[in-house]
Amino acid sequence: MADAPLLELRAITKRxxxxxxxxxxxxxxxxxxxxxxxxxxxxxxxxxxxxxxxxYTPDTGEILLDGKHIDLGSTKAAIEHGIGMVHQHFMLxxxxxxxxxxxxxxxxxxxxxxxxxxxxxxxxxxxxERYGLAVDxxxxxxxxxxxxxxxxxxxxxxxxxxxxxxxxxxxxxxxxQEAQELxxxxxxxxxxxxxxxxxxxxxxxxxxxxxRITTLRRGxxxxxxxxxxxxxxxxxxxxxxxxxxxxxxxxxxSPGAPLLQVENLSVIDDRxxxxxxxxxxxxxxxxxxxxxxxxxxxxxELIDAIAxxxxxxxxxxxxxxxxxxxxDAREALEAGIGHIPEDRHRRGLVLPFSLTENIxxxxxxxxxNSRNGFLNLGAMLERAxxxxxxxxxxxxxxxxxxxxxxxxxxxxxxxxxEIDSDPKVLIAAQPxxxxxxxxxxxxxxRLVEQRDAGRxxxxxxxxxxxxxxxxxxxxxxxxxxxxxxxxxxxxEEELGFAMTGGKREEAA
Amino acid sequence: xxxxEPEVASEEVAPTGPEPSPQQHFxxxxxxxxxxxxxxxxxxxxxxxxxxxxLLTGKNPWHVYKAVFxxxxxxxxxxxGNHHARIPFSAHKMWFPWDTASVAAGNLQQTLLLTTPxxxxxxxxxxxxxxxxxxxxxxGQYIAGTIFAVWLGTSFVHLNPLLHVVLCLVAxxxxxxxxxxxxxxxxxTVGAHEVVSTIMLNWIAYWVGSYLFGEGxxxxxxxxxxxxxxxxxxxxxLPVFWGSALLQGxxxxxxxxxxxxxxxxxxxxxxxxxxxxxxxxxxxxxxxxGGVSVAxxxxxxxxxxxxxxxxxxxxxxxxxxxxxxxSDIQASTIGFTGLAAALLGRNTALGVGLASLLFGALINxxxxxxxxPSIFRPDLAGNLTTIIQGxxxxxxxxxxxxxxxxxxxxxxxx
Numbered sequence: 001m002a003d004a005p006l007l008e009l010r011a012i013t014k015r016x017x018x019x020x021x022x023x024x025x026x027x028x029x030x031x032x033x034x035x036x037x038x039x040x041x042x043x044x045x046x047x048x049x050x051x052x053x054x055x056y057t058p059d060t061g062e063i064l065l066d067g068k069h070i071d072l073g074s075t076k077a078a079i080e081h082g083i084g085m086v087h088q089h090f091m092l093x094x095x096x097x098x099x100x101x102x103x104x105x106x107x108x109x110x111x112x113x114x115x116x117x118x119x120x121x122x123x124x125x126x127x128x129e130r131y132g133l134a135v136d137x138x139x140x141x142x143x144x145x146x147x148x149x150x151x152x153x154x155x156x157x158x159x160x161x162x163x164x165x166x167x168x169x170x171x172x173x174x175x176x177q178e179a180q181e182l183x184x185x186x187x188x189x190x191x192x193x194x195x196x197x198x199x200x201x202x203x204x205x206x207x208x209x210x211x212r213i214t215t216l217r218r219g220x221x222x223x224x225x226x227x228x229x230x231x232x233x234x235x236x237x238x239x240x241x242x243x244x245x246x247x248x249x250x251x252x253x254s255p256g257a258p259l260l261q262v263e264n265l266s267v268i269d270d271r272x273x274x275x276x277x278x279x280x281x282x283x284x285x286x287x288x289x290x291x292x293x294x295x296x297x298x299x300x301e302l303i304d305a306i307a308x309x310x311x312x313x314x315x316x317x318x319x320x321x322x323x324x325x326x327x328d329a330r331e332a333l334e335a336g337i338g339h340i341p342e343d344r345h346r347r348g349l350v351l352p353f354s355l356t357e358n359i360x361x362x363x364x365x366x367x368x369n370s371r372n373g374f375l376n377l378g379a380m381l382e383r384a385x386x387x388x389x390x391x392x393x394x395x396x397x398x399x400x401x402x403x404x405x406x407x408x409x410x411x412x413x414x415x416x417x418e419i420d421s422d423p424k425v426l427i428a429a430q431p432x433x434x435x436x437x438x439x440x441x442x443x444x445x446r447l448v449e450q451r452d453a454g455r456x457x458x459x460x461x462x463x464x465x466x467x468x469x470x471x472x473x474x475x476x477x478x479x480x481x482x483x484x485x486x487x488x489x490x491x492e493e494e495l496g497f498a499m500t501g502g503k504r505e506e507a508a
Numbered sequence: 509x510x511x512x513e514p515e516v517a518s519e520e521v522a523p524t525g526p527e528p529s530p531q532q533h534f535x536x537x538x539x540x541x542x543x544x545x546x547x548x549x550x551x552x553x554x555x556x557x558x559x560x561x562x563l564l565t566g567k568n569p570w571h572v573y574k575a576v577f578x579x580x581x582x583x584x585x586x587x588x589g590n591h592h593a594r595i596p597f598s599a600h601k602m603w604f605p606w607d608t609a610s611v612a613a614g615n616l617q618q619t620l621l622l623t624t625p626x627x628x629x630x631x632x633x634x635x636x637x638x639x640x641x642x643x644x645x646x647x648g649q650y651i652a653g654t655i656f657a658v659w660l661g662t663s664f665v666h667l668n669p670l671l672h673v674v675l676c677l678v679a680x681x682x683x684x685x686x687x688x689x690x691x692x693x694x695x696x697t698v699g700a701h702e703v704v705s706t707i708m709l710n711w712i713a714y715w716v717g718s719y720l721f722g723e724g725x726x727x728x729x730x731x732x733x734x735x736x737x738x739x740x741x742x743x744x745x746l747p748v749f750w751g752s753a754l755l756q757g758x759x760x761x762x763x764x765x766x767x768x769x770x771x772x773x774x775x776x777x778x779x780x781x782x783x784x785x786x787x788x789x790x791x792x793x794x795x796x797x798g799g800v801s802v803a804x805x806x807x808x809x810x811x812x813x814x815x816x817x818x819x820x821x822x823x824x825x826x827x828x829x830x831x832x833x834x835s836d837i838q839a840s841t842i843g844f845t846g847l848a849a850a851l852l853g854r855n856t857a858l859g860v861g862l863a864s865l866l867f868g869a870l871i872n873x874x875x876x877x878x879x880x881p882s883i884f885r886p887d888l889a890g891n892l893t894t895i896i897q898g899x900x901x902x903x904x905x906x907x908x909x910x911x912x913x914x915x916x917x918x919x920x921x922x
Contacts, residue, residue, distance in 0.1 A: 309797065330799030339797070347797045350790045361787070361798040370780045377778075 004067065006031045006195055007052075007083075007164055012061035014047055021047040022058070023219045029164065029195050034186060036198045036210035036227070040239055040436035042406050044219040045199050049166050052197075053085045054078035084157025085166040088173070090149050092141045099124045099137035102156045127155055132188045147178035154185065158194075165189065166197045171205055172434065175294050176464060176496065183209050201239070201436045203232040203246075204465075215239055240438045250448045253472040255284035259456035260306070260425045265315030267301040274313070275301040277480040283425065283456040288447065290471030291460045294499050298480035299460050300342065303429050306458075307339045308332030320424050333362050338423030340414055342430040342460070344407075348414040351403030355393070356384040358402045359417050383420070391416040392442070408439030415446055426450050429460045444470060464492050547852050547859065547904075551866065554899035558892050565888060572884045572892075579879055580869035581615025596749035608750065615872065617751045617758040621828055623868030625650070627765040628820035629846025630864055631772050632688070632813040634855035636702070638776055639809035640789035641695070645688055645706025647843025648713035649814040652687040653680035653821025655717055658832050659727060661740025661825060669743030676744050677764075677822045684818015685811040687713065692810025696803035702810065710843070717837035729831065736833035746826045761827035766861070768816065773857035775812075785809050817843065845871070848897045851904040870896060 005028035014022040021044045029035050039045045050056045052063065054072040063070055065081055072078050078085075092101050099120045108119035124137040133151045141149060150170060157165055167186075171179040186196055186209055200206060206213055207227055214224040215238040222238045236244040260283040269275035275298040283289045293299055304310035306317050308329040317324045319335050327335065341347040349358050360380045363369045368379035384398040391412045396405050402413060411431070418426065428447055432440040447470060451457050461467050467474055474486040476498040484498045559569035577583060584606060593604035607613060629646040636643035656679040664672060687709060694700035720727040722735045729738040751757025776782040787795040788805045796802050820842065825832065849867050853859030873879070874893045876886035884892075 307797075328799075328801075329796060330801075333799050341797060346791075347793050350787050350794045352790045353787070357783070357787075360783075361794070364783050365780050365799075370783075373780050375778050375780060375783060 005029060006066060008064040008067075009048070009052065010062050010064065012048065012051060012058045012063075014044075014051060014056060014058050020219050022051070025061070025216070025219070025221050027214055027221070027224075029197060031195055032190050032193050033211045034190055034196045034198055034209055036200060036206045036213045037216065038200060038203075038206055038213055038235060038239060039216035040201060040438065041408060041434070042218075043216040043239070045216055046168065047219075048216070049085065049168060049197065049199060052078070053083060053166060079160050079162070082161055082163035083166070084160060084162025084164065086150065086153040086157060086168065086170060088169045090153050092149060092152060094140070094142035096141060097137065098135050098139050098141065098144070098152050098155075101141055101152055102127075102137075102159050104156075106160065123159070124155065127158055131155075131158065131185070131192065133185055145178070146173050147175070147181065150174070150178075150182065151185070154189075162194070164195050164197070166199070168199045169201075170198070171200065171202065175462065176492075177294075177500070179205070203235050203437070206230075206235065207232065217241055236437050239436070244437050245441055246437070248444045248448060248469045250470075251452070253287045253451060255287040255472070256454060257285055258282040259285045259320050260458060261316070261318040262302075262306065263316040263318070265302070265305060265317065266313045267298070267305045267310060268313050269298075269301050275480050276305065276312075278315070279477075279480070279482050280315075281475055281482060283458050285424075285454045285456050286451060287472040288451050288457040288459055288470050290467035290474045291458065291477055292464060292467045292474055292495050292499055293462075293477035295462055297477050297499075299429070299477060301480075302477070303339070303342070303427055303460060306332075306425075307337055307427060333421070336422075336424035338418035338421060338426040340411075340418050340426070340428045340431050342433065344410055344414050349402045349410060352401050354399050355388065355396055355402055355405075355413055356380050356398040358413055359384045359387055359420075361417065362421055387416040387420055388413075391446075408435045408442075411435060411439065411443060415443060419446065419450060423455065425456045425458065427458045427460070430462065431459070432461075432463070432466060440466075464495055467495070468492070547854060547863070550852065550900055550903040553903060554896045557899055558896045561892065561895060562884065565884075567884050572889075575880055575883045576870070576873035576889070576892075578612075579615055579873035579875070580619050581612050581617070581872070582619065582869055584610065584612035584616045587612065597747065614751060614755075618756065619865075619869045619872040620758050620762045621756065621868075622872050623864050624761045624765045624827065625820035625824050625842050626845050626849050626864040626868050627861060628768060628816045628823070629843050630849035630853060630860045631768065631846075632684075632817035632820075632843075633847050633850035634853070634860055635772065635776070635785075635816065636688075636809050636813040637850065637855050638782075638789045639785045639805055640792065641702050641806065641809055641813075643688060643691070643706055643810060643813045644703060644847060645691060645709050645814070645843070646817045646820075646846050647840065648706065648710035649684035649687045649817035650821040650840070650843050651713040651717045651837055652683040652814075653818030654825050654832055654837075655713075655720060655727075655821075656680050656683040656818075657744075657822035657825035658721075658737050658740060661744035661830075662727070662738045665741040665743070667741075667743060672741060672743040673746060673826055676740070676826050677819060680822025680825070681815045681819040684821065685815035687818070688814020689807060689811040692807035692814075695810065696806040714837060717832075718834050721832055721837065722834040725834075734833075735835070737831045739830045740825060744826055745830060746823070748828075756828045759823075759827035761823040764819075764823060768819070769857045769861050772816075772860075776857075781808065817846070820846075845897065848901050852900050867893075867897065 007029040009025065009027040012022050012025045025048055027048065037045050037048070047056065051058050052072070054075045054077050057073065063072060070081055072081070099117065102124050103120040108116040108123070110116045121137045128135050133155055135148055135151050135155065141152065154165065170182060174182060189196060198210060207230060210227045212224060213227050213230060213235065215222040215235065217239060232246060236246060262282065263280050265276055265279045266274060267276035279302060291299060301310060305312045308324065308327045308331060312325060319337060322335050324332055324335055345351060350361065360369050364375065368376055370376055381398055388398065393409050393412045393416070395409055402410060405413070431443050431447065435443065447457055447459065459467065459470055468488060471488050474488060474490060474495065475482050476484045476486065476495060478499060478501045483501070486495060559573065562569040562572050587607065588605045589607060591604050591607045592601045593608040594601050629650055632646040632649060633643055657676040660679050661676045667675070691702050691705040691709060694705050695702050719725050721737050722728065723733065727737050729736050746759040746761050748757040748759045776786065784795065784800045784805050787798060787800055788802050792802045845867050849863040850860055853863035870893045874886070874889035879886045879889050
């Protein structure tokens with residue numbers, strides 16, 4: 001590996017009121033290296049990278065490129081120094097083509113004013129061939145997959161002359177297959193001399209792709225180590241600061257009576273297409289049934305139909321003997337459905353509401369939370385206090401707005417509310433999305449507790465690892481149909497094959 | 509393998525908070541006081557800029573503002589002395605620190621009369637706003653309220669007085685609620701944008717009112733060729749407790765408006781309805797997931813909002829106007845003054861109350877009746893009020909927090 005570092009961040013300190021986001025952080029990047037920046041949510045990874053990309057100015061410390069001090073007062077300066085960043089949320093214009101997005105702001109022109117589209121397309125094609133990033137330059141952004149959009153972002157950075165690429169949690173939005181493709185791209189970029197900073201909190205990825213790993217915890221660098229020889233357990237300990245159980249500890253299940261029965265259910269999505277097709281399954285009390293599948297294969301519509309948020313086109317939904325096929329959300333809640341929604345910001349929480357109000361989001365209309373239409377704030381507060389303690393929610397009082405909490409603590413609030421309403425059926429949709437190892441461990445433990453308490457848990461996740469480690473039975477959904485049922489001993493390969501439509505009715 | 513042995517953190521260690529964005533920092537530092545400070549700063553800047561305009565006309569802004577303040581009657585509170593006041597609705601007198609019969613007292617009565625409908629039209633905006641709706645139909649809902657109050661007030665002349673005035677107020681409220689409810693139903697069922705529908709409803713109310721009270725209209729009064737309604741029956745008038753009813757003294761309508769401020773606060777903060785309205789206002793999808801009917805709340809929020817504005821109209825008729833003319837309907841801009849008051853008061857009960865008093869005082873203080881023409885031309889002064897109102901809306905829209913953030917970003921460390 002190379003000798004002198006290409007880029008060096010020396011003794012960076014950045015303080016926000018009340019938070020020391022980066023405390024005397026040293027970080028260096030060598031040429032043709034993938035250097036992973038690992039840490040829990042809120043550890044200071046993003047702050048550090050935003051400093052490097054010119055979005056924040058550090059309070060103290062300096063940045064050296066090729067051994068020379070550089071000033072990064074703006075993103076423009078960062079780009080001029082060959083630093084490119086691919087954000088977690090893409091910054092693309094949906095109605096423009098791939099080529100137009102890539103050349104935006106530095107377009108090749110005719111006569112100084114007109115876009116020379118042919119030249120743009122040619123340059124994009126050259127770039128994508130050189131780095132092995134296959135994209136169609138003429139495709140519109142809103143017609144291509146998320147994985148392809150990410151390639152466009154990478155190409156955009158390369159087009160602007162990036163030698164150093166910062167990838168901020170790049171796999172968060174990708175399917176497992178797309179993530180593998182991305183790793184291929186990263187390796188190819190590396191072999192052509194690009195240097196990459198890879199921000200993540202996923203341990204397996206780090207070991208897969210990185211050359212060196214720097215771990216941040218609470219704004220401080222814990223250590224920088226070579227990836228060779230590192231283990232997931234060791235990294236988790238560095239990140240969280242204590243031993244973390246990566247595997248879920250659980251006994252064999254003892255399923256009871258079926259609590260959730262779905263029969264021949266078909267659901268139409270917003271575009272008028274049949275998203276769920278003739279789906280039949282049941283979840284018994286005391287078992288966790290996992291639904292595996294690639295994103296957008298009908299999972300969201302299936303959950304919505306069960307939870308009363310979308311009317312099914314045909315079929316039946318029965319909860320503990322009650323027909324809920326035509327129920328609305330309120331009736332579904334009252335019949336005993338708990339629902340951890342896949343998007344806690346859009347659905348699970350009212351972010352400007354206090355934690356007390358969020359915890360009362362379902363129960364506000366019944367005693368003791370309210371009587372005769374008047375809220376009983378004392379009772380609401382008491383319940384909030386109890387649950388915040390019981391679920392170890394940190395960083396907030398009952399009066400704190402939910403939006404001020406970290407993702408993990410927000411999810412704990414949702415979990416607390418759903419579990420405390422004593423549901424018969426608990427739907428957990430992507431319950432650990434965006435959470436760090438410590439919080440994932442907590443959520444998994446709680447879900448298993450619910451199972452052991454005799455509830456029916458229906459787990460929907462895009463993370464195969466999560467499905468495999470929690471479920472007692474695994475269903476695979478593909479294009480709206482259940483295409484197979486597997487025991488928890490199934491391998492990722494078997495599931496992955498079924499998830500992409502490889503085989504049908506492969507019984508256990 | 510990592511050789512670094514990180515210290516074992518106990519479970520009790522202080523949490524790592526979320527990494528706050530600069531906006532959040534700014535909000536946490538500024539947001540805490542922005543509830544009170546930002547509107548005050550907004551008002552001061554608006555007054556300073558209004559002062560510049562006065563300066564351009566060659567007048568002394570200090571003198572003008574002093575004269576305006578005197579015209580508002582708010583100086584009444586500063587003249588404490590040994591006086592006697594009649595106990596309202598009785599022949600008895602009692603000791604009182606202020607002179608209830610002074611010129612300033614008369615001015616203050618006017619200010620409070622104007623404040624009354626501003627409070628209610630501001631609440632009409634504020635309540636809908638809490639549900640995520642922008643009800644700019646306060647003007648039309650106000651007109652609907654006045655129409656019903658005049659119609660019922662001029663009919664049933666032999667009704668029991670208490671019953672009659674209550675009937676007028678209730679009918680005005682319901683008329684406003686129904687008028688806004690149309691926009692609410694359209695929003696809830698077919699998703700018609702409330703801004704568009706309430707603007708159109710404003711114009712419909714405007715022309716319906718113009719027709720009803722206009723030349724030959726069904727509610728035109730007994731005097732031929734004068735497009736004004738008859739006066740409402742005495743029994744339909746609200747009791748005047750301060751000043752003379754003949755000289756537009758202050759009726760108990762101001763207490764009704766203040767009471768409605770309390771009702772608003774309780775409704776929003778202490779009832780399940782308010783909880784639902786706020787949940788829908790912040791995040792309709794989360795509310796729906798929580799079992800709240802979003803459509804029902806859209807309708808209810810609009811109807812209740814309209815009820816406030818309708819009551820404003822009914823209070824103006826029963827409190828001091830007693831009749832209405834075609835030109836009154838066409839000249840009224842009370843709904844838009846209420847809009848400015850709601851924005852400045854940040855949709856809180858206390859804020860709306862104070863902002864309404866400010867605008868009520870400003871309108872009264874700059875009116876031709878109050879302002880000495882030698883100090884500032886009253887027709888210009890009326891425009892001064894409009895300028896200050898407009899600036900307030902502009903600044904509230906600008907969002908002071910955004911400016912602070914921009915300044916902060918500009919400032920580089922030395």
